[in-house]
Amino acid sequence: MSSTRMHHIELSGRDRVGIALGWASLVLLLAGLIWWAGESVLSRWNWLVLGAGAASAVAYLILRKGAVADTLPRLLQNLNTGAFILLLLAILGFVNYIAMRHYGQLDLTKQRLYSLSPQTKEVLKGLKGEVELTGFYQLAGRSASEGFRARDLMRQYHDASKQVKFEIIDPVADPARATAKAGGSVYSQQLWVESGGRKETVYTLGEQELTSAILKATRPQKKKVYFLFGHGERDIESSEQGGMGPARSGLEDFNYETSKLVLRTVKEIPKDAAVIVVAGPKNGIPDDDQEKLAKYLEAGGKMLLMADPLTPVPEKLVKPWGVEVGNNLVYDPRDPRGFAIVEKFEFHQMTKDLQVAYFPIARSVEAAATPPAGVTVEPLAKSSGVSWGETKLSGGATIQRDAADKNGPLGLAVVVTKGSASDTPEQTGEAKKSTRLVVVGDSDFATAPFISVMGTDGPLFFFNIINWLAEEEALVSIPPKTPENNQVFLGASQSRFILITTVFIIPIGVLLSGVLVWWRRR
Amino acid sequence: MKNALIIMQRELRSYFTSTIAYTVAAFFLVVCGYLFFATLKLTQEATIRYLLHNAAVTLLLISPAMTMRLIAEERRTGTIELLMTSPVTDAQVIIGKYLGSLGFYVAMLLLTLQYPLILLRVGAPDKGPMLTGYLGLLLLGAGFLAIGLVASSLTKNQIVAAVGAFAVMLLLWIVSWVGSGGATTFWSEVLRNLSMLDRFENFTKGVIDTRDVVFFLSLIGFCLFLSVRALSATKAR
Incomplete structure (x- = not known):
C-alpha cells in the first residue's frame, strides 16, 4: 500500500510526459501499420505517422528508462507460453502478409513459360472492371497436362x-459444376473470359490468345478496318488462291470489324475507320478516289497500301509521303520460284x-532521298543482297540481271509517320492525330495460300501492321510460348534398365545396407 | 552452435545405425522409383514434375516415421534427463535434433538424383524446373520434419508422435480443398496460402516465388520455436 503511494508521489512531470508519449507511440505505430496494410504503397503521410510513432517510442524509452528496466524482465517472465505463441504467430502472419504484397x-x-510478356502486363x-x-479442362488422365497449363x-x-x-472446372470429374456454370453441357479444353456481361472463348491455350480474348471482352467498341473495293x-470474301478471306477472319479474331469500302458511294472516308487497307488494286485508282484517300491520310489517317508489280501506282498516296514505288519485280535467284x-x-x-518472310511477287518500295518536311519514312523490310529488281517485265523476256536492273538489297516495305513520330502506347492521345502509312510492294503475302503458311512470318507481319496502324500496340505479336517438346522414346532395353535401377537395385541396396548395419550391431 | 552440431552428429549417427531409417529410405525409393518409371512410360515426357508430386505425397506418409523418435524416444527411455542436466540449452537440443533429421532427409534426396540423371541421359529435359523442384522438395521436407519434431517433443509415445504429425501435415496439405469448390474468394485465397500443396506447386513448375520461400521458412521457424517451448515446459515440471 505504502509502496504504491510512494510510487504515485514519485511521478514527476517528466514521467507523465514519458507515459503520454508511450501511449501516443503505441497508437501512432498501430494506426500507421494498419494504414500501410490497407494500402499497398507507403505514402508520405503514412511514413510521417510511423516516424512520429517511432520517435515517441524512443522518447518514451529515454524518459522512462528506470521504469522500463524495472518491469521488462518481470513482464517477459510472466508472459505465458500461449501468449508468446500467439505473438509469434501474429508476427509471422504479418511477415507473410508483407511478403504476399511485395514478392x-x-x-x-x-522459355520463361511462367512470365507474362510486357504487352499482357x-x-x-489497364483493366477497369473485373474479368x-x-x-x-480435365485435370486427370491423358489431357491433364493441358489442364495444368491452363x-x-x-x-x-x-x-x-x-x-x-x-x-x-473439370467437366468429367465434376459435371454438375460444369453444367451449372455453362448452363448446359460443355466440352473440355476451352476457357471462358467474362467481363461486364460479355463472353469470349479461348480454344487454343496461349498468352496471345488469352490476352486478345481479355481485350475483346473488356473493350466495348470494335475498331473497324475498311478494305477498299472497286x-x-x-x-476479302474469297479463301481461294489470291483471296483475303483468311486475313480478314484473322483480323476478326483480333476483334476488328471488317467491311468493304466503295469510294464512289461516299463523299469522304467514314469517320469510324480505324485503318484503310488498299490491297493490290489491279485497275488503278481514279484521281477523285485518290483525292479522298489522300485527304484522309493528310487528316491523320491510317492506311496499309499494298502495291503489286505491273499495276498502276496510286501516286497521290505515295509521292507526297516520300515513298518511291519501283517499276520492277524483286527477284531472288535462291528461291526456285524467284520469290x-x-x-x-x-x-x-x-x-x-x-x-x-516471303514476298512472292513484289516490287520495290523505298524511301525517297529527301522526304517532305515533317514526314518520317523508315524501311521495314529489305530483300537480300543477291536479289535484284528485274525491269524487263514484258511477257517472254528471260529473267536475268541486266545493267538496268537495280541490285539488292531493295526495300520491300516502308512505314511513314507524320505528326508525333513516336509510336509508344503511352502517347495514344497525341498519336491520334498523326498519320500512319505502311506501303508494301506486294499483296500476295497477305492472301491465300501464303497467309496460312506456317513457319514464315509473313502472316504475322500483316497482322502486326494492322494492329500498329490501329494503335492496338498491345496486340502486336506476343511470341507464342509452347513448352518444348520433351518427348522421350524409350527402347525396350532402356526401359528395362530404368525399371531395374530405380525400383530394384537402389532401394534394395539401401535395404541391404540396413541389414548390414543391423548385423554388425548384433 | 557447437553444442547443436554435436547433437546433430549424434542424431545422424543414430539414423545411420538404425534399421528403421534404412527401411524408411528403401520404402521411399521403391515408391518413387516405381512412380518415376510408370509416369515416364505413360507420359513419355522428360520432366520430373509428376515425380515431384508423387514424391511429396510419399514424403507426407513417411516423414512422421523419420521424426517420431527424435524427442519422444529420449523421453521414453529417460535419457532426456541426461540432456537436460548437460550444459546445453533447449534451443541447442532442438536445432541439433532438427539438423540431424534434415541431414538424413538430404541423404535420401541425394539418392533420388538418379531420376534427373536418367532423364538427362535419355532426353533433353529443361534443367531449371529440376533445380527448383529439388529446392521445393527440400523446403517441403524441411517443413514436414519440423512439424514432426513438434509432435515428437510433445509426447513420449512414438506412435502418437507419428500419427499427430501426419494429421497436421495432411491438414496443411489439403487445407485449400475447402475453398477450391467455388470461385476465388478471400477465404479460399487465405486457405490456398496456407496449403503446403499449393506452396509446393510453383517449385514443380520451375518458378521460385519469394512468397513460397517465406512461407516455408516461417513454418519451420514456428515449429522449431514450438518444439523448444515444449521441451522447456518439460524441464519446468
Missing part, C-alpha cells in the same frame, strides 16, 4: 492483376519479333 518470382524454365494494368476466367496461365494473370479471378483489289525473301526485318515495333 518476386524467378522463372527458371528455359500493360493490358492487365472472370473459367477454364473447362491453370498455370490463369494464375499468372490473376497474380498480375487483382481484377482477374479464375477457376478451373478497283480490282483482293477479294523475294526477307531474312532480317529492319527494326520497328511491328517487326521486332519477325524473322523470315
Whole structure:
C-alpha cells in the first residue's frame, strides 16, 4: 500500500510526459501499420505517422528508462507460453502478409513459360472492371497436362492483376459444376473470359490468345478496318488462291470489324475507320478516289497500301509521303520460284519479333532521298543482297540481271509517320492525330495460300501492321510460348534398365545396407 | 552452435545405425522409383514434375516415421534427463535434433538424383524446373520434419508422435480443398496460402516465388520455436 503511494508521489512531470508519449507511440505505430496494410504503397503521410510513432517510442524509452528496466524482465517472465505463441504467430502472419504484397518470382524454365510478356502486363494494368476466367479442362488422365497449363496461365494473370479471378472446372470429374456454370453441357479444353456481361472463348491455350480474348471482352467498341473495293483489289470474301478471306477472319479474331469500302458511294472516308487497307488494286485508282484517300491520310489517317508489280501506282498516296514505288519485280535467284525473301526485318515495333518472310511477287518500295518536311519514312523490310529488281517485265523476256536492273538489297516495305513520330502506347492521345502509312510492294503475302503458311512470318507481319496502324500496340505479336517438346522414346532395353535401377537395385541396396548395419550391431 | 552440431552428429549417427531409417529410405525409393518409371512410360515426357508430386505425397506418409523418435524416444527411455542436466540449452537440443533429421532427409534426396540423371541421359529435359523442384522438395521436407519434431517433443509415445504429425501435415496439405469448390474468394485465397500443396506447386513448375520461400521458412521457424517451448515446459515440471 505504502509502496504504491510512494510510487504515485514519485511521478514527476517528466514521467507523465514519458507515459503520454508511450501511449501516443503505441497508437501512432498501430494506426500507421494498419494504414500501410490497407494500402499497398507507403505514402508520405503514412511514413510521417510511423516516424512520429517511432520517435515517441524512443522518447518514451529515454524518459522512462528506470521504469522500463524495472518491469521488462518481470513482464517477459510472466508472459505465458500461449501468449508468446500467439505473438509469434501474429508476427509471422504479418511477415507473410508483407511478403504476399511485395514478392518476386524467378522463372527458371528455359522459355520463361511462367512470365507474362510486357504487352499482357500493360493490358492487365489497364483493366477497369473485373474479368472472370473459367477454364473447362480435365485435370486427370491423358489431357491433364493441358489442364495444368491452363491453370498455370490463369494464375499468372490473376497474380498480375487483382481484377482477374479464375477457376478451373473439370467437366468429367465434376459435371454438375460444369453444367451449372455453362448452363448446359460443355466440352473440355476451352476457357471462358467474362467481363461486364460479355463472353469470349479461348480454344487454343496461349498468352496471345488469352490476352486478345481479355481485350475483346473488356473493350466495348470494335475498331473497324475498311478494305477498299472497286478497283480490282483482293477479294476479302474469297479463301481461294489470291483471296483475303483468311486475313480478314484473322483480323476478326483480333476483334476488328471488317467491311468493304466503295469510294464512289461516299463523299469522304467514314469517320469510324480505324485503318484503310488498299490491297493490290489491279485497275488503278481514279484521281477523285485518290483525292479522298489522300485527304484522309493528310487528316491523320491510317492506311496499309499494298502495291503489286505491273499495276498502276496510286501516286497521290505515295509521292507526297516520300515513298518511291519501283517499276520492277524483286527477284531472288535462291528461291526456285524467284520469290523475294526477307531474312532480317529492319527494326520497328511491328517487326521486332519477325524473322523470315516471303514476298512472292513484289516490287520495290523505298524511301525517297529527301522526304517532305515533317514526314518520317523508315524501311521495314529489305530483300537480300543477291536479289535484284528485274525491269524487263514484258511477257517472254528471260529473267536475268541486266545493267538496268537495280541490285539488292531493295526495300520491300516502308512505314511513314507524320505528326508525333513516336509510336509508344503511352502517347495514344497525341498519336491520334498523326498519320500512319505502311506501303508494301506486294499483296500476295497477305492472301491465300501464303497467309496460312506456317513457319514464315509473313502472316504475322500483316497482322502486326494492322494492329500498329490501329494503335492496338498491345496486340502486336506476343511470341507464342509452347513448352518444348520433351518427348522421350524409350527402347525396350532402356526401359528395362530404368525399371531395374530405380525400383530394384537402389532401394534394395539401401535395404541391404540396413541389414548390414543391423548385423554388425548384433 | 557447437553444442547443436554435436547433437546433430549424434542424431545422424543414430539414423545411420538404425534399421528403421534404412527401411524408411528403401520404402521411399521403391515408391518413387516405381512412380518415376510408370509416369515416364505413360507420359513419355522428360520432366520430373509428376515425380515431384508423387514424391511429396510419399514424403507426407513417411516423414512422421523419420521424426517420431527424435524427442519422444529420449523421453521414453529417460535419457532426456541426461540432456537436460548437460550444459546445453533447449534451443541447442532442438536445432541439433532438427539438423540431424534434415541431414538424413538430404541423404535420401541425394539418392533420388538418379531420376534427373536418367532423364538427362535419355532426353533433353529443361534443367531449371529440376533445380527448383529439388529446392521445393527440400523446403517441403524441411517443413514436414519440423512439424514432426513438434509432435515428437510433445509426447513420449512414438506412435502418437507419428500419427499427430501426419494429421497436421495432411491438414496443411489439403487445407485449400475447402475453398477450391467455388470461385476465388478471400477465404479460399487465405486457405490456398496456407496449403503446403499449393506452396509446393510453383517449385514443380520451375518458378521460385519469394512468397513460397517465406512461407516455408516461417513454418519451420514456428515449429522449431514450438518444439523448444515444449521441451522447456518439460524441464519446468
